[in-house]
Protein backbone atom coordinates (compact mmCIF):
# COMPACT_ATOMS: atom_id res chain seq x y z
CA UNK A 29 0.00 0.00 0.00
CA UNK A 30 1.30 3.49 -0.84
CA UNK A 31 1.18 6.33 1.63
CA UNK A 32 -2.16 6.53 3.43
CA UNK A 33 -3.96 9.68 4.44
CA UNK A 34 -6.24 9.76 7.47
CA UNK A 35 -8.77 12.60 7.33
CA UNK A 36 -11.18 13.04 10.18
CA UNK A 37 -13.43 15.30 12.17
CA UNK A 38 -13.93 14.81 15.88
CA UNK A 39 -16.25 16.80 18.14
CA UNK A 40 -15.31 15.35 21.50
CA UNK A 41 -12.10 13.45 20.76
CA UNK A 42 -13.21 9.84 20.33
CA UNK A 43 -12.84 9.71 16.56
CA UNK A 44 -9.53 11.57 16.90
CA UNK A 45 -8.18 8.72 19.01
CA UNK A 46 -9.19 6.17 16.38
CA UNK A 47 -7.67 8.33 13.62
CA UNK A 48 -4.40 8.50 15.53
CA UNK A 49 -4.35 4.71 16.01
CA UNK A 50 -4.89 4.17 12.29
CA UNK A 51 -2.16 6.70 11.48
CA UNK A 52 0.28 4.86 13.72
CA UNK A 53 -0.61 1.45 12.26
CA UNK A 54 -0.39 2.58 8.65
CA UNK A 55 2.41 5.12 9.08
CA UNK A 56 0.01 7.49 7.34
CA UNK A 57 -0.38 11.25 7.32
CA UNK A 58 -3.20 12.71 9.35
CA UNK A 59 -5.39 15.74 8.66
CA UNK A 60 -8.07 17.11 10.95
CA UNK A 61 -11.10 18.80 9.40
CA UNK A 62 -11.95 21.85 11.49
CA UNK A 63 -14.95 23.99 10.57
CA UNK A 64 -14.28 27.73 10.64
CA UNK A 65 -17.28 28.07 12.92
CA UNK A 66 -17.08 25.29 15.52
CA UNK A 67 -20.27 23.55 16.62
CA UNK A 68 -21.76 24.57 19.94
CA UNK A 69 -20.33 22.80 22.96
CA UNK A 70 -23.89 22.43 24.25
CA UNK A 71 -25.01 19.03 23.02
CA UNK A 72 -28.63 19.97 22.22
CA UNK A 73 -27.56 23.06 20.32
CA UNK A 74 -24.97 21.04 18.40
CA UNK A 75 -27.70 18.56 17.43
CA UNK A 76 -29.83 21.44 16.10
CA UNK A 77 -26.91 22.93 14.18
CA UNK A 78 -26.02 19.52 12.77
CA UNK A 79 -29.61 18.77 11.72
CA UNK A 80 -29.95 22.11 10.00
CA UNK A 81 -26.73 21.62 8.02
CA UNK A 82 -27.24 17.94 7.20
CA UNK A 83 -30.78 18.54 5.89
CA UNK A 84 -29.42 21.10 3.42
CA UNK A 85 -26.26 19.18 2.42
CA UNK A 86 -24.44 22.24 3.70
CA UNK A 87 -20.64 22.29 3.30
CA UNK A 88 -19.20 24.43 6.09
CA UNK A 89 -16.02 26.40 5.39
CA UNK A 90 -12.96 24.81 6.94
CA UNK A 91 -10.18 26.52 8.85
CA UNK A 92 -7.66 24.80 6.63
CA UNK A 93 -7.88 22.88 3.36
CA UNK A 94 -5.59 20.22 1.91
CA UNK A 95 -4.05 21.38 -1.32
CA UNK A 96 -4.23 17.97 -2.91
CA UNK A 97 -4.53 14.28 -2.17
CA UNK A 98 -2.65 13.22 -5.31
CA UNK A 99 0.18 11.50 -3.49
CA UNK A 100 -2.09 9.17 -1.52
CA UNK A 101 -3.73 6.06 -2.87
CA UNK A 102 -5.66 5.20 0.29
CA UNK A 103 -7.76 7.75 2.11
CA UNK A 104 -9.29 6.92 5.48
CA UNK A 105 -12.31 9.13 6.09
CA UNK A 106 -13.39 9.32 9.72
CA UNK A 107 -16.37 10.90 11.42
CA UNK A 108 -18.56 10.48 14.44
CA UNK A 109 -22.05 9.31 13.50
CA UNK A 110 -24.21 12.42 13.62
CA UNK A 111 -27.89 11.84 12.98
CA UNK A 112 -27.08 8.59 11.15
CA UNK A 113 -24.52 10.11 8.82
CA UNK A 114 -21.10 11.79 8.71
CA UNK A 115 -20.58 15.36 9.88
CA UNK A 116 -20.88 18.30 7.47
CA UNK A 117 -17.11 19.13 7.44
CA UNK A 118 -16.57 15.67 5.90
CA UNK A 119 -18.99 16.60 3.12
CA UNK A 120 -16.91 19.74 2.47
CA UNK A 121 -13.82 17.57 2.10
CA UNK A 122 -15.50 14.95 -0.11
CA UNK A 123 -16.83 17.63 -2.46
CA UNK A 124 -13.55 19.54 -2.56
CA UNK A 125 -11.34 16.64 -3.69
CA UNK A 126 -11.18 14.25 -6.61
CA UNK A 127 -11.17 10.59 -5.62
CA UNK A 128 -10.48 9.09 -9.02
CA UNK A 129 -8.66 5.76 -8.59
CA UNK A 130 -8.43 6.20 -4.82
CA UNK A 131 -9.26 3.64 -2.19
CA UNK A 132 -11.53 5.17 0.45
CA UNK A 133 -11.86 3.48 3.83
CA UNK A 134 -14.59 4.93 6.04
CA UNK A 135 -14.35 4.75 9.81
CA UNK A 136 -16.64 6.08 12.46
CA UNK A 137 -17.42 6.13 16.12
CA UNK A 138 -21.01 6.21 17.29
CA UNK A 139 -23.41 5.96 20.20
CA UNK A 140 -24.99 2.70 19.02
CA UNK A 141 -26.03 3.55 15.46
CA UNK A 142 -22.98 2.05 13.73
CA UNK A 143 -22.22 3.61 10.37
CA UNK A 144 -25.87 4.60 9.89
CA UNK A 145 -26.09 5.50 6.23
CA UNK A 146 -22.71 7.20 5.98
CA UNK A 147 -21.03 4.53 3.85
CA UNK A 148 -23.78 4.77 1.21
CA UNK A 149 -23.44 8.55 1.27
CA UNK A 150 -19.65 8.34 0.90
CA UNK A 151 -20.16 6.04 -2.11
CA UNK A 152 -22.58 8.59 -3.57
CA UNK A 153 -20.12 11.43 -3.09
CA UNK A 154 -17.02 9.53 -4.29
CA UNK A 155 -18.33 7.71 -7.33
CA UNK A 156 -14.86 7.27 -8.83
CA UNK A 157 -13.36 5.69 -5.72
CA UNK A 158 -13.36 2.13 -4.46
CA UNK A 159 -15.06 2.48 -1.10
CA UNK A 160 -14.10 -0.38 1.21
CA UNK A 161 -15.96 -1.81 4.17
CA UNK A 162 -14.21 0.22 6.83
CA UNK A 163 -14.49 0.15 10.57
CA UNK A 164 -17.15 1.37 13.01
CA UNK A 165 -16.51 1.47 16.73
CA UNK A 166 -18.79 2.20 19.61
CA UNK A 167 -17.67 5.58 20.96
CA UNK A 168 -16.65 5.41 24.55
CA UNK A 169 -14.20 7.30 26.60
CA UNK A 170 -12.03 4.21 26.94
CA UNK A 171 -9.41 5.16 24.42
CA UNK A 172 -7.23 2.20 25.15
CA UNK A 173 -10.05 -0.15 24.20
CA UNK A 174 -10.62 1.63 20.90
CA UNK A 175 -6.91 1.37 20.18
CA UNK A 176 -7.07 -2.38 20.79
CA UNK A 177 -10.09 -2.67 18.50
CA UNK A 178 -8.29 -0.83 15.70
CA UNK A 179 -5.37 -3.22 16.07
CA UNK A 180 -7.65 -6.24 16.14
CA UNK A 181 -9.27 -5.06 12.91
CA UNK A 182 -6.04 -4.29 11.16
CA UNK A 183 -6.87 -6.80 8.42
CA UNK A 184 -9.76 -4.53 7.40
CA UNK A 185 -7.71 -1.42 7.25
CA UNK A 186 -4.34 -2.54 5.93
Ligand SMILES: Cc1cc2nc3c(=O)[nH]c(=O)nc-3n(C[C@H](O)[C@H](O)[C@H](O)COP(=O)(O)O)c2cc1C
Pocket residue numbers: 037038039040041042043044071074075078107108109110111112113137138139140141142166167168
Ligand atom coordinates in the same frame (compact mmCIF):
# COMPACT_ATOMS: atom_id res chain seq x y z
C1 LIG B 1 -24.69 16.26 17.32
C2 LIG B 1 -24.55 14.78 17.63
C3 LIG B 1 -25.36 13.85 17.01
C4 LIG B 1 -25.20 12.48 17.24
N1 LIG B 1 -26.01 11.59 16.57
C5 LIG B 1 -25.79 10.25 16.75
C6 LIG B 1 -26.58 9.28 16.01
O1 LIG B 1 -27.49 9.62 15.23
N2 LIG B 1 -26.31 7.96 16.21
C7 LIG B 1 -25.32 7.52 17.05
O2 LIG B 1 -25.11 6.32 17.18
N3 LIG B 1 -24.57 8.41 17.76
C8 LIG B 1 -24.77 9.76 17.63
N4 LIG B 1 -24.00 10.66 18.34
C9 LIG B 1 -22.94 10.15 19.24
C10 LIG B 1 -21.55 10.20 18.60
O3 LIG B 1 -21.53 9.58 17.33
C11 LIG B 1 -20.51 9.47 19.48
O4 LIG B 1 -20.53 9.99 20.76
C12 LIG B 1 -19.10 9.57 18.89
O5 LIG B 1 -18.30 8.51 19.37
C13 LIG B 1 -18.41 10.90 19.22
O6 LIG B 1 -17.19 10.99 18.53
P1 LIG B 1 -16.23 12.27 18.69
O7 LIG B 1 -15.76 12.30 20.12
O8 LIG B 1 -15.11 12.01 17.75
O9 LIG B 1 -16.99 13.50 18.35
C14 LIG B 1 -24.18 12.02 18.13
C15 LIG B 1 -23.38 12.98 18.80
C16 LIG B 1 -23.56 14.34 18.55
C17 LIG B 1 -22.68 15.34 19.27
